[in-house]
Amino acid sequence: MPQSLSLSAAAGPKRPSEWLRALFRRNEIALLLSLVALIVFFSLASDSFLTTRNITNVLGQASLAMVAGIGVGVLVISGEIDVSIGSLAGAVGIPLVVIMNMTGSLELGIAGALLLALCVGVVNGFLAAYIGINSLIVTLGSMFVIRGAVYLYTGQKAIPDDLMLESFYQIGNGRLFGAISYPALVAIVLLSAFIYLMRHRPFGRKLYAVGGNPEVARLAGYDVKRVKFIAFVICSLLAGISGILLSSRLGSAVHVAGLGFEFQVVAAVVLGGVSLAGGIGSLFGVALGVLILSFLANGLGMLNIATEWQLVTTGLIIIAAVAFDELKRRAK
Amino acid sequence: MSEITQPAKSGPVAGRLANNSQIVLLALLVVLCIGISLSAAQFYSVENVIAILRQCSLVLIVGAGMTMLLIAGEVDLSVGASLAFSGCVAMDVTNKTGSVFLGALAGILFGGLVGLFNGLVVTRLKVNSLIATIATMMILQGGVFLYTREAVQNKHQQPAFTDISTGYLGPIPLPVIIAAAVFACAYVALRYTTLGRYIYAVGANAKAARLSGRRPEQLKLLVFVVTGLLAGLTGLILASLMNTGQPTAGRGFELTVIAAVILGGTSLLGGRGTLLGTLLGVLILKVIDNGIIILRWDQNLQMIVPGVVIVLATYLDLVRRRADAR
Amino acid sequence: MHADATIDEPAVATIDPAMEMTGIGKRFPGVLALENVGLTLEPGKVHALMGENGAGKSTLIKILAGVYQKDAGAIRIGGVETDLRSPRDALRQGIKVVFQEIALISEFTVAENIFIEEYPVNGVGSISWKTIRRDAAALFERIGFNVDPAAKVGDLPVSQQQMVEIARALAHEARIVVMDEPTSSLTPNEVALLFGVIRRLASLGIAVVYVSHKLDEIFEIADTVTVLRDGRRISTKPVGEHTHDSLIQDMIGRRIENLFPRSRGVARDDVVVKVEGLSTDSKLKDVSFEARAGEVLGFFGLMGAGRTELAKAIVGYDPIKTGRITIAGQPLSPHNTRTGVSLGIGLLSEDRKTEGLMLELPVLQNASLASLEQFARAGFVDEKREKSAVQAFVDRFRIKTPGLGQQIKNLSGGNQQKVLLARWLMRGLKVIVVDEPTRGIDVGAKSEIFALIDQLAAQGLAVIMMTSEMPELLGLSDRIAVMAEGRITATMSRDDATQEKILNAAIA
The missing domain is CATH 3.40.50.300 (P-loop containing nucleotide triphosphate hydrolases)
Structure with missing residues (x-):
């Protein structure tokens, strides 16, 4: 049994001394150490890395993947997957900007964007959880359909924000007290909320149970389909929020926004120790996975290493991380 | 006490059970063709039919490998990135050696190497193939730009390089011939050889196959390499078609291929699927594509329709199988 | 009737x-x-x-x-x-069931598993981990179970997991408690504890099944x-x-009278399987035995005794730590099913679905999986020969199927098992290891499987049978080996064997 992977799944009821011992068996520690090593390395290698400006910049970048990653993490823990989040994150920009242009109201725009995300989540969740179609196929399908619909609607052109609303600019680029960017704030709030949910709410535990062993979950009286359905909706809503922030940073609804985003996010989630088989992993791990990939990308950029290396190293790190987990599991 | 679930109903036709869904696909294809030709007569023109076949050939070549891979219970999402890289390698080596043959060989072999890498990561390091090949896709997408900043041009304007895709054998374009040959080989291998049987067995139940003295890892590795080689071949043809090695070619190609294979009735869970189904799946998707163009519909529908079709096809398959189980 | x-x-x-x-x-x-x-x-x-x-x-x-x-x-x-x-x-109706298969989330702690049906929550709906810890500890204290509530269930041995399951049924108010073979992997002490618990439940007015x-x-x-x-x-x-x-x-x-037909004579003298000092990392400790042509060697053991582990090790499926396995004088390279199969040893697994059947594939392909090379020329399968060979077995074993093209998932358990037996016999084996050969099979079909096993031995195969069914063991075996905790604790001939002797050795 993957003790090292037990994470928050076993973190619940523990005495303090055991908690400490368990902590060191967990792979969050390895991830955390990797992150620290990465930061130390890049700050030694480049003067401009460890500056407030750069760090806030990285955190801002990481926030978008973090928000979407929380959703994907929740869904993968429940034993399903969603690869349509990139298309969705791109697509929500359209109702956002179009409604804003029409009504002049950012709030209505955001409501429209979230409504779209909700609809996508409901459709994905209905087809996958209730009808029982493999979630990879369902979301591969919606990935095509959403992106195609965006192209169809926009004619493959970006839709500009005509009103240049300051508030629209602020949500993606502004800072609270000039220090912490709003996207980072959103990410931190959502992360805390969902970590709390996954550890301390019965529903969070149901997500683990349903992903870990659906049959046992059913015997324990859980409505497995409903739990998975809700996970799909959560995942889409968070992808939608991520898309709203993205759209604000881009300053318009860009038809190609979020291309390939799903792969980045899935990669970070897996790197963070969430098992694709379901039932294993923690959102804290997901957050670390996102941060590692973001700092790596940024650091390599700082060292003037071609940005393409980021993709290469990311790919290699994912293979190494998953293979390492598997080896540890087999060693036991 | 009756011991058999379906005494009479499925008796003699049971062997053709897998073909039921193919009849549906065939009917769908016929309906599509008739529907499109009623609104646009040029659908049946020789040029258009050849254009459709040429379109199909690229997807079919990789689709043949992907079908075997899915039957063996694995998947490869890196084929799109791999074929772009292979095309660049083929063009580059052609430029450097002056030999189209060596260039072509290098391109195909590069694809094979990618397949070998995927196969080793999946079978030796035991990384889930979905994740492993997403990672490979990233590595290749980054790597190809490190290899070449921009598109690799056919510097010496070697006509032989473009002939690979634009040449004809009689009235039939070369890519179609190549695809037909690949398809025929794969079909025979899967249908009539022990190798094909073992691929099904490994996908249907790897433990049972191992208990029977097979080696699931080696078989899977082989199928990964074959899929890689076929992606390399497709990259070569695509580069020839564009007369350049284009690093950004093939984005999303893996999804089209998987869509066609799944539409053809191959199961993501392994052990189930046929190449004939894949052929029909490819034809349907490409006829839809073509129909959208000649009916002058918005070309962006080319993304939406396959998305809906995959989900629908999987749903119908599910319904049929649930009915079976009763 | x-x-x-x-x-x-x-x-x-x-x-x-x-x-x-x-x-x-x-x-x-x-x-x-x-x-x-x-x-x-x-x-x-x-x-x-x-x-x-x-x-x-x-x-x-x-x-x-x-x-x-x-x-x-x-x-x-x-x-x-x-x-x-x-x-x-x-x-909701107050029916609590303790299933035979462990129904726990292995990633969760013992304490959490006790309460997954209904988490105790505080005023704002958060799970009260303190209550869970306290109540779990109190529950174990009350019923005298010695399990660490903070341990992860997946890390516990099977018997303790079973105790956790039983405890869970008692955590909430129940009207009816159902226990499905709760003692199959418990030690005598634990069984005594369990009976105490059951009596207490009954005294509280609960109906126990x-x-x-x-x-x-x-x-x-x-x-x-x-x-x-x-x-x-x-x-x-x-x-x-x-x-x-x-x-x-x-x-x-x-x-x-007729459940265990016996057509075979006395076992021959030639030793076909020889296992010496076999140990594995997971379970087996210094297992040695011989099996002769024409005999059925029955292995008995309680759950977790190591029967299945032994079966998988001797056919080369699982790795071994030390020891030697020879099949008809030839050494078997460990952890390699290929040499095992070519030397003539095959395993009919206890878990038909996950280790035997290719559910989606037809009877034909399921039957010929291990012997396909015999019907192949230059890699091409001669389907005509294959079909006639499989058909011969279908007739001989009286496998009820509408045709060779029928998907095997549509056959009954007994017929599926016969197809899997045919898979091995089409190869011409020297030894067949059958692990729980009649699990999940109708009583009627059982006697047919027994008859087939008897015939196999009569034809000169060495049959090694792993079973937890006493009648099956006594009815079919020529010799009996009893296992406990990964060791062979007793061997006896069919004539010397009694139910008591066997059980005593199994509990040792």
């Missing part, structure tokens, strides 16, 4: 029954699992449910647990007719016994009216 007509109904209870099932019927593809079965539970009484594997006990329990839905009949709980459409319905095929346990703990056979109720009586013999008579019926 019409056993129902002669059932002695227990005297009318003075108290209202806690639950009443009448005329319950359930059909699965190919099998009529239950036909017109009734069961009445009284509060404060322990009702034993007995029967052989495949008699319908598990199906009846799963209907009670809401896992399966009945096709016919009625369930009344506290006098009210109720439909148990899901496990949640059953839980106790499923087992261990006669001694029934006489110790039960008030009433219902025996099922072939999906029908054979009898319901107070336990005092039964003797060992009458219970066995009810369970096995008239089939006992």
Whole structure:
């Protein structure tokens, strides 16, 4: 049994001394150490890395993947997957900007964007959880359909924000007290909320149970389909929020926004120790996975290493991380 | 006490059970063709039919490998990135050696190497193939730009390089011939050889196959390499078609291929699927594509329709199988 | 056949029954699992449910647990007719079931698993981990179980996991507690503890259903016994009216004389399998034995004794740490099924679905998997020869299938098992290892499998049979080896073997 992977799944009821011992068996520690090593390395290698400006910049970048990653993490823990989040994150920009242009109201725009995300989540969740179609196929399908619909609607052109609303600019680029960017704030709030949910709410535990062993979950009286359905909706809503922030940073609804985003996010989630088989992993791990990939990308950029290396190293790190987990599991 | 679930109903036709869904696909294809030709007569023109076949050939070549891979219970999402890289390698080596043959060989072999890498990561390091090949896709997408900043041009304007895709054998374009040959080989291998049987067995139940003295890892590795080689071949043809090695070619190609294979009735869970189904799946998707163009519909529908079709096809398959189980 | 007509109904209870099932019927593809079965539970009484594997006990329990839905009949709980459409319905009605297969989330701690059906929450709806820890510890204290509530379930041995399952059924208010073979992997001390718990439950007015095929346990703990056979109720009586013999008579019926046909003569002298000092990392410790051509060597052991591990190690499926395995004088390279198969040893796995059948594929391909090369020329399969070879086995084994193209998932368990046997015999084996060969198979089909195994031995194969079924072991084996905790604790000949001797060695 993957003790090292037990994470928050076993973190619940523990005495303090055991908690400490368990902590060191967990792979969050390895991830955390990797992150620290990465930061130390890049700050030694480049003067401009460890500056407030750069760090806030990285955190801002990481926030978008973090928000979407929380959703994907929740869904993968429940034993399903969603690869349509990139298309969705791109697509929500359209109702956002179009409604804003029409009504002049950012709030209505955001409501429209979230409504779209909700609809996508409901459709994905209905087809996958209730009808029982493999979630990879369902979301591969919606990935095509959403992106195609965006192209169809926009004619493959970006839709500009005509009103240049300051508030629209602020949500993606502004800072609270000039220090912490709003996207980072959103990410931190959502992360805390969902970590709390996954550890301390019965529903969070149901997500683990349903992903870990659906049959046992059913015997324990859980409505497995409903739990998975809700996970799909959560995942889409968070992808939608991520898309709203993205759209604000881009300053318009860009038809190609979020291309390939799903792969980045899935990669970070897996790197963070969430098992694709379901039932294993923690959102804290997901957050670390996102941060590692973001700092790596940024650091390599700082060292003037071609940005393409980021993709290469990311790919290699994912293979190494998953293979390492598997080896540890087999060693036991 | 009756011991058999379906005494009479499925008796003699049971062997053709897998073909039921193919009849549906065939009917769908016929309906599509008739529907499109009623609104646009040029659908049946020789040029258009050849254009459709040429379109199909690229997807079919990789689709043949992907079908075997899915039957063996694995998947490869890196084929799109791999074929772009292979095309660049083929063009580059052609430029450097002056030999189209060596260039072509290098391109195909590069694809094979990618397949070998995927196969080793999946079978030796035991990384889930979905994740492993997403990672490979990233590595290749980054790597190809490190290899070449921009598109690799056919510097010496070697006509032989473009002939690979634009040449004809009689009235039939070369890519179609190549695809037909690949398809025929794969079909025979899967249908009539022990190798094909073992691929099904490994996908249907790897433990049972191992208990029977097979080696699931080696078989899977082989199928990964074959899929890689076929992606390399497709990259070569695509580069020839564009007369350049284009690093950004093939984005999303893996999804089209998987869509066609799944539409053809191959199961993501392994052990189930046929190449004939894949052929029909490819034809349907490409006829839809073509129909959208000649009916002058918005070309962006080319993304939406396959998305809906995959989900629908999987749903119908599910319904049929649930009915079976009763 | 019409056993129902002669059932002695227990005297009318003075108290209202806690639950009443009448005329319950359930059909699965190919099998009529239950036909017109009734069961009445009284509060404060322990009702034993007995029967052989495949008699319908598990199906009846799963209907009670809401896992399966009945096709016919009625369930009344506290006098009210109720439909148990899901496990949640059953839980709401106060029905707690301890399943034979471990139904715990292995990633969760022991304490959390106790409360997954209903987490204690505080005022704002957060889980109160403190309550969970405290109540779990208190619960274990109360019933005398020695399990660490903070341990992860997946890290515990099977017997402790089973204790956790039992504890979970007691964590909340229950009206009916059902235990499906709860003692299969418990030590005698744990069994004594469990019986104490059951008596306490009964004294609280809870109706307990106790499923087992261990006669001694029934006489110790039960008030009433219902025996099922072939999906029908054979009898319901107070336990005092039964003797060992009458219970066995009810369970096995008239089939006992012809269940184990024996056509073979004496085993030959040539040793086909020789295992010396075999140990594995996971379980086995210094296992040595020989099996001769023409004999059935039966291995008996309780759950977790290492039977399946032994089976998998000697065919080369699992790695071994030390030891030597020779097949007909040739050494088998460990952890390599290829040499095993080519030397002529094959395994009929206990887990048909995950290690034997290719469910989606037809009978033909399932049967020929291990022998395909025989029908191949230059890599191409000669399907005509293949089909006629498979057809020959279908006829010989009387496998009931509409055709060779039929998907194997549509056959009954017994016929599936025969196809898997054919898979090996088409190869011409020297040794066949059969692990729980009749698990999940109708009683009728069982005797056919027994007959086939007997024929195999008669033809000169060495048959190594792993089983946890005492009648099967005694009826079929020429020699018996008993395992406990990864070791062979006793070997005896068929004539010397008694149920007591075997059990004593199995518990050692």
